[in-house]
Amino acid sequence: xxxxxxxxxxxxxxxxxxxxxxxxxxxxxxxxxxxxxxxxxxxxxxxxxxxxxxxxxxxxxxxxxxxxxxxxxxxxxxxxxxxxxxxxxxxxxxxxxxxxxxxxxxxxxxxxxxxxxxxxxxxxxxxxxxxxxxxxxxxxxxxxxxxxxxxxxxxxxxxxxxxxxxxxxxxxxxxxxxxxxxxxxxxxxxxxxxxxxxxxxxxxxxx
Amino acid sequence: xxxxxxxxxxxxxxxxxxxxxxxxxxxxxxxxxxxxxxxxxxxxxxxxxxxxxxxxxxxxxxxxxxxxxxxxxxxxxxxxxxxxxxxxxxxxxxxxxxxxxxxxxxxxxxxxxxxxxxxxxxxxxxxxxxxxxxxxxxxxxxxxxxxxxxxxxxxxxxxxxxxxxxxxxxxxxxxxxxxxxxxxxxxxxxxxxxxxxxxxxxxxxxx
Amino acid sequence: xxxxxxxxxxxxxxxxxxxxxxxxxxxxxxxxxxxxxxxxxxxxxxxxxxxxxxxxxxxxxxxxxxxxxxxxxxxxxxxxxxxxxxxxxxxxxxxxxxxxxxxxxxxxxxxxxxxxxxxxxxxxxxxxxxxxxxxxxxxxxxxxxxxxxxxxxxxxxxxxxxxxxxxxxxxxxxxxxxxxxxxxxxxxxxxxxxxxxxxxxxxxxxx
Amino acid sequence: xxxxxxxxxxxxxxxxxxxxxxxxxxxxxxxxxxxxxxxxxxxxxxxxxxxxxxxxxxxxxxxxxxxxxxxxxxxxxxxxxxxxxxxxxxxxxxxxxxxxxxxxxxxxxxxxxxxxxxxxxxxxxxxxxxxxxxxxxxxxxxxxxxxxxxxxxxxxxxxxxxxxxxxxxxxxxxxxxxxxxxxxxxxxxxxxxxxxxxxxxxxxxxx
Numbered sequence: 001x002x003x004x005x006x007x008x009x010x011x012x013x014x015x016x017x018x019x020x021x022x023x024x025x026x027x028x029x030x031x032x033x034x035x036x037x038x039x040x041x042x043x044x045x046x047x048x049x050x051x052x053x054x055x056x057x058x059x060x061x062x063x064x065x066x067x068x069x070x071x072x073x074x075x076x077x078x079x080x081x082x083x084x085x086x087x088x089x090x091x092x093x094x095x096x097x098x099x100x101x102x103x104x105x106x107x108x109x110x111x112x113x114x115x116x117x118x119x120x121x122x123x124x125x126x127x128x129x130x131x132x133x134x135x136x137x138x139x140x141x142x143x144x145x146x147x148x149x150x151x152x153x154x155x156x157x158x159x160x161x162x163x164x165x166x167x168x169x170x171x172x173x174x175x176x177x178x179x180x181x182x183x184x185x186x187x188x189x190x191x192x193x194x195x196x197x198x199x200x201x202x203x204x205x206x207x
Numbered sequence: 208x209x210x211x212x213x214x215x216x217x218x219x220x221x222x223x224x225x226x227x228x229x230x231x232x233x234x235x236x237x238x239x240x241x242x243x244x245x246x247x248x249x250x251x252x253x254x255x256x257x258x259x260x261x262x263x264x265x266x267x268x269x270x271x272x273x274x275x276x277x278x279x280x281x282x283x284x285x286x287x288x289x290x291x292x293x294x295x296x297x298x299x300x301x302x303x304x305x306x307x308x309x310x311x312x313x314x315x316x317x318x319x320x321x322x323x324x325x326x327x328x329x330x331x332x333x334x335x336x337x338x339x340x341x342x343x344x345x346x347x348x349x350x351x352x353x354x355x356x357x358x359x360x361x362x363x364x365x366x367x368x369x370x371x372x373x374x375x376x377x378x379x380x381x382x383x384x385x386x387x388x389x390x391x392x393x394x395x396x397x398x399x400x401x402x403x404x405x406x407x408x409x410x411x412x413x414x
Numbered sequence: 415x416x417x418x419x420x421x422x423x424x425x426x427x428x429x430x431x432x433x434x435x436x437x438x439x440x441x442x443x444x445x446x447x448x449x450x451x452x453x454x455x456x457x458x459x460x461x462x463x464x465x466x467x468x469x470x471x472x473x474x475x476x477x478x479x480x481x482x483x484x485x486x487x488x489x490x491x492x493x494x495x496x497x498x499x500x501x502x503x504x505x506x507x508x509x510x511x512x513x514x515x516x517x518x519x520x521x522x523x524x525x526x527x528x529x530x531x532x533x534x535x536x537x538x539x540x541x542x543x544x545x546x547x548x549x550x551x552x553x554x555x556x557x558x559x560x561x562x563x564x565x566x567x568x569x570x571x572x573x574x575x576x577x578x579x580x581x582x583x584x585x586x587x588x589x590x591x592x593x594x595x596x597x598x599x600x601x602x603x604x605x606x607x608x609x610x611x612x613x614x615x616x617x618x619x620x621x
Numbered sequence: 622x623x624x625x626x627x628x629x630x631x632x633x634x635x636x637x638x639x640x641x642x643x644x645x646x647x648x649x650x651x652x653x654x655x656x657x658x659x660x661x662x663x664x665x666x667x668x669x670x671x672x673x674x675x676x677x678x679x680x681x682x683x684x685x686x687x688x689x690x691x692x693x694x695x696x697x698x699x700x701x702x703x704x705x706x707x708x709x710x711x712x713x714x715x716x717x718x719x720x721x722x723x724x725x726x727x728x729x730x731x732x733x734x735x736x737x738x739x740x741x742x743x744x745x746x747x748x749x750x751x752x753x754x755x756x757x758x759x760x761x762x763x764x765x766x767x768x769x770x771x772x773x774x775x776x777x778x779x780x781x782x783x784x785x786x787x788x789x790x791x792x793x794x795x796x797x798x799x800x801x802x803x804x805x806x807x808x809x810x811x812x813x814x815x816x817x818x819x820x821x822x823x824x825x826x827x828x
Contacts, residue, residue: 491697
């Protein structure tokens, strides 16, 4: 699996499509947008669901979190069933969002990619797209990366999506798969037993 | 879970959105269209992927089938994780498509719904939508139901999507969940041991 | 020209696409949606522009009206230049909207078509589409027809878009073109001189 | 009026949306894409209409040209009626396309803007968009500028859409309107009488 994390209008979806084009095998690409499209319309008007404020702030409630957790389980199952999967997500909760994915993915080999874009540039691209609430790009540009640990970071401020995808694809080819799948039960206990700290330390993450 | 099966332009997606509106709990809705959107663009030009012929015929190859199987596993996992899920699908293989879902869903409670629409009416709606290849609706109108076994059938020829959704929703409320989940291993052996026939007989399906 | 007027979710766009399919000559189809897409995003947040209230009410201001008037002039010019043009519009002002078109079109042969749909049915289709603000269909179903004078009315409550289009197309083939174009100046004076009343009387319009 | 000309995936539409955001007055934005959307679906399968070949080549026939000419007349009429209009177009015919616009616009003040993008970069963005036929960007990158005369050129290879829009907007504010509208008849005779050459010479165009 490849997980791309970045703020709104940072270029994640474009990179995902380029990855699908340059990687020799067929990869499925899903994003938090496709998950949101699957939600009932009424959940978007609800505090329990997801609320897009006029200033670009996004807040989510309990119903959203519950369905999102099930969706993440589904994504993990696709990967376990042998599909190559690219996810583009916006870690609204920063490190906490990554931890949710890690617990869900239970030992699957994942290439974690941070997609950076300077706040002002992302805000400009938001204007050019014309279909996003103004302010999301700026609100998310840095916040989504807070405390998140990556194998690789790309920056779309000066680099084209296709070039970013090629950099990522190069890592895919030599990325050593984890030795095997850990059972979800064992994984869960490893996790609560401090494995997060080990995983992060092994990758040289700050803090 | 609710699985809606019907030909192109029979009104499945509209019914799914209406179900999301009328059912009291939040349901996720995915469709074969959202799966196809997740595929690499290049797989659509390939015999191993999915080919939409100019006359409305759709043919799929080995790569498509492999990714679709993984996607179906993912959908099943979402449901097992507690999400209420609506799928709208086009059973290009008729009964064989249903059997693939049954094997994948391994004991999950599913309401099987056939979405019918007279071929000529569906073909007319295809023209009105303007974004589909002409001929798909007619080619699929009857073929996708061949040998498929339903709990319930609706017909959009004369009935609005919202009314169809209300009929379906009434069945959801009193549909007795299966007593519990069968382990995938047991399920698989039940299956190869002839359980399909039992399941179909219990529902009074015409072969 | 063919002008289709009807409330949101009454099926105008679908009829327009069917007309393009069944009419032997190539017709251009534009709609108020395509005009709104051409507006700056910022005008949608402004009282001078267009405001879509959460309850489905739509209100427009001076900037919107000025640009819309210019757009209508453009549509008239396309028709005068020889293009066959289908417009689907929502006459938020009822008879006043029609009068604006009549003044703009200055003697062009137009087939005026009312697209009716029972309010409850249109509201249901709005739910099924999933991309419209709930309440627009009900708010507009009757209001947009108030005082408007048609050559022909179709009702999508029970009749498919394609069948409606065939009915309309039959009128197009024998619709006698007006004898010739009246110059915009003469037209304008005819108009202020009471021609509206004559035009309406000739068509047997109520009041 | 502002006319943006550039190849597919050069960034014209994004610049148009940014112009709408940064210019103080409300501007309408139309593009060749919105014109193509207005065409009957069947005209896209026809040699008389528009054909998108699998290799990215685009060819147009007589029906397309006739409707396009009427659409251009409509755009001119919108501008004459007082609307500020931004057009983003792809001059498939290079200088001949510009000449068609010039004849149609008959003396309207126009800011001609070339939108350049290095062929390889545009081709990469085409992959990232995922909704265009591969090859259009490369086929059009240079061809659409051949012999075309601009007031201003921007290059999106290294410059963001918003920055390009700001550069263009600066020219809009001090661009002296032509002294007045020339009557279409006079214009037409000026035109056939060699005015093109004068117009081009006055702008210092090569050849």
